[in-house]
Amino acid sequence: MTSTTGFPDLLSEVRAFRARHPEVRYVDLISLDIPGHFYGKRYPIDMLEKVAAGSPLKLPQNCVLLGAQGGLFPIGDYCFNDGDPDAPRRLVPGTLKPVTWEREPLGQMLITSDGTAAPIEFEPREVLARVLQRLERRGIRPVVAFELEFYLFDRALKDGLPQFPRDPASGDADDQPNMHIERLSRFSDVLREMVETANAQGVDANVITAELGPGQFEINFAHCDDGLRAADWAALFCRSTRGVALKHGLRASFMSKPYLHAPGSGMHVHVSLYDPAGNNLLAADAQRPLRHAVAGCLALLPHCMPVFAANHNAFRRYGAMVNTASRASWGFEDRDACIRIPESDARNLRIEHRLAGADANPYLVLAAILCGMEHGLDAAQEPIAPLNEDRGSGIDFPKDMLGAVAAMRGHPAINEGLGAEFVMVYCENKRQDHLAFLQEVSAREYRWFL
Incomplete structure (x- = not known):
């Protein structure tokens, strides 16, 4: 991804963003679920720098399974029989950008399970990644x-x-x-x-x-x-x-x-x-x-x-x-x-x-x-x-x-x-x-x- 993002690594991307946008204190880390809605977490930007440096990033696996109205359904052993485990996510290089339509200065960055040690088989981005590979x-x-x-x-x-x-x-x-x-x-x-x-x-x-x-x-x-x-x-x-x-x-x-x-x-x-x-x-x-x-x-x-x-x-x-x-x-x-x-x-x-x-x-x-x-x-x-x-x-x-x-x-x-x-x-x-x-x-x- 280095050749397409312009940054040698994630840490330099986050630091460059902070230098350009010192007013931004929080960044939304977002991923698309099955119905096509974004879910995620709002991270303080100093914590994002730690993630970019290698700290683990995890979210509940079953966030991907949310229904159109945000609820969960029993699907196989998922949701109600699996203990709702966390699953690793990674930052998608080149996607850290300012959010200009909110009332307060924010950033946003895509996250995904594809390319992690334990990708979620039913995450939409992972499904496409497998086909492309x-x-x-x-x-x-x-x-x-x-x-x-x-x-x-x-x-x-x-x-x-x-x-x-x-x-x-x-x-x-x-x-x-x-x-x-x-x-x-x-x-x-x-x-x-x-x-x-x-x-x-x-x-x-x-x-x-x-x-x-x-x-x-x-x-x-x-x-x-x-x-x-x-x-x-x-x-x-x-x-x-x-x-x-x-x-x-x-x-x-x-x-x-x-x-x-x-x-x-x-x-x-x-x-x-x-x-x-x-x-x-x-x-x-x-x-x-x-x-x-x-x-x-x-x-x-x-x-x-x-x-x-x-x-x-x-x-x-x-x-x-x-x-x-x-x-x-x-x-x-x-x-x-x-x-x-x-x-x-x-x-x-x-x-x-x-x-x-x-x-x-x-x-x-x-x-x-x-x-x-x-x-x-x-x-x-x-x-x-x-x-x-x-x-x-x-x-x-x-x-x-x-x-x-x-x-x-x-x-x-x-x-x-x-x-x-x-x-x-x-x-x-x-x-x-x-x-x-x-x-x-x-x-x-x-x-x-x-």
Whole structure:
């Protein structure tokens, strides 16, 4: 990591940070759990220096297993039969950055169990690390770029429901679906600070697009030849973007489908594969490896739906409005497909995986995509017809969480590719989270059935 962080070791990174930011007294040490939320500890910065020098850093292992609302479920022997043990974590070099959206000066730094003496098998970053290490042993280096869509809402909720954001200039609700460039101007202050804050976190965020939904935007990240860092960027961007929005009297949400009448928000992931000499593997042999990778992604997609659609709401995206597929499909320059092949030269040939909701866990989404591509390269089979040739082409996938969990849990290629222990833990976490979500009688049920 030395070559990418600019520091010879962690201790010099912490000391340099203290010299640049003497006002910072505390640093949030953060890691992403299974549902995609950050957990961690707030450390005095002098104690952080001790950790950087080699003092142990431990957190409860079961923090990774938290449900969407922060509770724990009995999963195998975890949570309630294991004594809730601590597990080692390490600091991720190059991620110590200032937090500018809080009221007091803070820092933050990513921590992870991957690369420790006892990595947590079901930690999302560790799952992705294992996949990347397996590909590296095969001489395959992914280059990855995330794109994230999100909505802005007014900060105040009305009867618990989100409200359209107010135009900062006119005060009117931004309730019109459009992709007009003027929306970027109206919300330029908050959008500019979102990008600048992300850049200050080391996230190479760049292009901003006004999307079709009211108050909906998309931010693109640069292509990155380090898959872990690319997923780090997506995770850190979500955290800082929410904070910046609150500073401006708004809410930023990556919820997959906040409005039934408007498009949902997706996590689009561009992936190309290179050999040690820098050649694009997908472009070789008249693009046959590209087609094999597509076929593998399509074959495993129905068994990865709990990863791509991480909650009950996320399943509402599929087949609704525009550019969200209802079946596993692919196509050239076709945004109706789950897997789009953007027009490019041979050097930049890639897939764009468009199925995941914006609130999915980026580490797990990328791990699942790479497993699909690897599976396809090994099987060397041709994919189904692209949508460009047959608009009805596609493979069915589950449209509800319980069906999706059942399809994922017993699939041999998923268990082998992502790890059997992870698959067991993840599926049970999602199953129980979904059942807990259903344990409330809604006003709609009373209207229908009382």
